[in-house]
Amino acid sequence: MHTDRPLPLLGGLAPAQFMSRHWQRKPLLIRQAVADMRALVPRARLLELAGEEHVESRLVVQEPGGRWRLQHGPFARRALPPRNRPGWTLLVQGMDLHDAAVHRLMGQFRFVPEARLDDVMISYATDGGGVGPHFDSYDVFLLQAEGRRRWRIGRQHDLSLQPDVPLKILAHFEAEEEWVLEPGDMLYLPPRWAHDGIAEGECQTYSIGFRSPARGELARELLQRIAEDAPDEAGEALYRDPRQAATETPAAVPAEMLRFAREAVATALRDPQLLDRALGEYLSEPKPNVWFEPPDQPLPLGALQLDARTRMLYDERHVYINGESWRAAGRDARLMRRLADRRGLAAREVAGASEDARALLMSWCEAGWVHTTDETP
Template sequence: MTSIPLCLPDSITPKQFLTEYWQKKPLLIKQGLPQLVDMFEPDDMIGLALEEDASARLLTQAASKKEGQAQWQLKKSPLNETDFENLPEQWTVLVQNLEQWSPELGQLWQAFDFIPQWQRDDIMVSYAPAGGSVGKHYDDYDVFLAQGYGSRRWQLGKFCDDQTEFVADEPLRLFDDMGELIFDEILEAGDVLYVPPKLSHFGVAQNDCLTFSFGCRRPNLMQIIDSVADIATNDSKLFIPMLLPQALQASGELQADSIAAIKAQLLEMLQSDRGDDMIRQAVSEVISKRQYDALMPEETLDTDELMQALSEGATLQADYSNRLLYSQTTDGTVLYANGQRIDGLDKAAIAVLVRLANGEALQHSDVTDVDADDLSEWLENGWVWVDVAE
């Protein structure tokens, strides 16, 4: 497998980017992803948007907003060919989770190896003819906007917050005022623009245009709380009523002292070794869950075919449409895949899965200590992908 250079300017190290730019300010990376140039054409994305299992959205924009009507119209998948007939001049189609459809595209995540892989969300493509856009908006997550075909003009403005007012009665979170522009340039194929969370941005296709969004996202507290609660239901000790100090008080009153005592015991449990284990498992399950349903391959290699391919030079790699990660505990390395803890692995299997989770491409000689049937099962589960030698 060809090594993919990091998507950063030569003058900026990964440490500098994370210290000076990450979630702080935008960065233009000229020719940051040249591998993406002409990897796909517009017709490829239209065809993909029509697939029954695709997660796609078609946005159309009227030339002007009529009273009582939205200027934008949104239709979600499934889409059909008639949806692309008689379109207005300005429209865009978005397709999510492209890693599911193209492992080769998924491998480009390696260009962002300075970001932990558990923070990677998915790769989305936006196709639009000249003039097409998705309006002025912001995202709550970090995104690398990579131009793959054609060109798009990007404008960046102010950082938004909870007080930002959106245009009423539209199917999208759009606003009119981006404040003073801090960036206004045209990206050509291969260029990449990093946009931090909540920074307003507006992209307009200059011609037939494919823009690939490499989105990075962290879990929210509600997801972690829900996961901790689910895990806690398996701990019988947590169902034992708490012992609380009792002071004389009105019979109908819940005093602040009682609430404080309950809170103190809850925090004590969460800060204990048992609490650490619960939180570690909760976070691991949340961040390893897929955002989209798995698309099972129509056919895959059986065990003999897999081993034959590896012996002939194919490499085994993590499938970037799935979520494979590990954490180190006092009991050793624990692996998770797609929201589930993987148990029953021997040391050799753990070592190989750790290397795969870290983005390595493994050859036949790297996996000889792992049972061939286990390798085949990983392939069937979608954890790994085989890059067959040309």
């Protein structure tokens, strides 16, 4: 993707301009970001997916009297309210994993690093449906796919929530701007911008969301992964204290033992690639409800395409795919980086790979992570 070329998706801004002016800074309303936009997933198909065990879905209903009801799927079709009942919303998460057209739509947002891209959620709502005024802790593009939705947004300083409500609804929402979005219109919101979207008639809205791990969560995940390699990195030296004197305070932790523990942790973290590798493996880990289907019989290597569910990243020394890592250098590393960036390789590129690289690509095909294709990426 050329980051200096204007995109209709961004209202004529180049990705570089959008990232410097709006990303994590201020909202942007884009009229007709996607021309001739129509719902990519028919309503019947969306309701069908909401009934499957491996698809994350939620039902939000606003009851008479302003009360809210939240249920988690899967949902049998008869468990969902009728279309003519106003005020309910079905949220289906991770639609980029279940529909090729939605996956291609998400690919248009890859001017943001892949490590930040999360998923596409489809919100289907009947007239008056919504989830109440709230804020997200991540960036989001709200693309209207079908029907109309009225959005009110504001910089919210009071983040207190309504008590005894199953949703995180702001107690004192104050709107500063308001628009009605038609099919193809899109609204970008940075983190913590409060917003409230209400369907005007039956509608579908696509939320393209971006992962933003909390520092504590990230530290926990990385330390757990590093801990697996800690015995090899820190060694098997035993604690020794030949100079330990007799003590009158036996419950006090010895200073030498504390020093020994600090040195053990520092030694385990001495190799900077250990942390790099842990981060890459964590960021490329598929979601818990994702699994891959190996082919009955892998085809000979030709043009390749990553499976829609595959997450592939890289750094200066490693290639990461679906939570696993490999050292990569030279021509093979450049080839793997092209595969990660473009999510595909032409047959001539695969043919020029080394024997080891081709063997690795074949093993990914056998795992269902990569597929042979007739299409040129």
